[in-house]
């Protein structure tokens with residue numbers, strides 16, 4: 001099994017989509033450039049969604065235009081429909097992410113249709129993206145619970161994951177959108193999905209609402225998962241998942257991986273500095289214990 005863990009930094013998208021006061025476009029670009037300098041090689045750069053649905057992402061195309069998309073870093077962007085894909089291709093994007101859910105109620109609130117309709121909507125998006133040479137990531141949200149429906153059956157998560165992989169998604173990110181998971185559920189989730197799809201195709205995406213995200217990532221790593229979504233300074237949240245807090249902090253995952261003898265290629269100190277830089281701009285402390293511990297030692 002590989003010793004390398006690919007971190008998918010979702011801070012500039014998942015992290016900033018829920019901020020009450022949007023960060024300036026120039027600061028978003030600076031954030032992404034700083035993150036790339038820490039060694040991160042996959043940075044979700046924004047979302048080409050309706051600005052009415054998520055005003056915080058209204059400038060994502062401008063952010064993309066300011067980045068060097070050829071610099072050896074992957075910059076996936078969220079795309080909810082064919083219009084989003086056209087905008088992505090115009091901006092020169094090489095990787096998109098479509099985002100489905102395992103719960104109809106969440107899907108309805110988030111993207112205005114139920115799960116079955118979303119999969120129908122994504123089919124041509126994925127086909128066209130692949131024909132244009134784009135890599136495609138498929139999210140499944142609410143894999144461990146829905147803010148509107150409560151419990152979500154594992155069979156539903158497996159079904160949606162299989163559907164996304166079947167339509168051509170290269171990678172499936174399993175999202176604990178409301179952070180209600182725990183290591184036991186994580187083991188059951190991964191075993192169930194990995195019975196249908198290769199482990200190497202799976203990523204995990206934990207929010208830390210109940211403080212279980214690091215434990216969940218540890219469980220996933222123990223089971224052989226090698227792609228982990230995380231957000232600098234523990235930013236994050238979804239406007240359509242009330243009460244959910246940030247993603248697991250990237251700083252925590254780099255520290256965890258180092259402790260486990262796994263490589264991430266990320267300079268923890270530079271990353272923590274970037275987390276402080278961003279948190280200062282947002283007027284708060286980083287939601288990262290590792291970052292606070294590092295600062296206390298200086």
Ligand code: HMG
Pocket residue numbers: 014017047048049050051052053054078080081083084085087099110111112139140141142174175176177205207237238239240
């Ligand atoms: P709708 O209102 O049903 O769409 O929204 P519509 O086709 O009727 O269009 C409405 C308006 O939006 C029109 O403009 C369209 O042109 C425009 P108007 O004529 O009213 O001026 N529009 C767009 N504009 C720009 N880019 C587009 C686009 N599409 C339509 N791509 C829609 C449906 C899907 C568009 C909307 O609900 C939407 O954009 N939703 C996105 C919500 C979102 O981004 N949520 C957060 C991300 S998901 C998440 O956080 C979970 C995740 O992190 C994993 C986890 O944690 O589990 C991924």
Ligand code: MG
Pocket residue numbers: 014175177205207236237238247
């Ligand atoms: Mg998320």
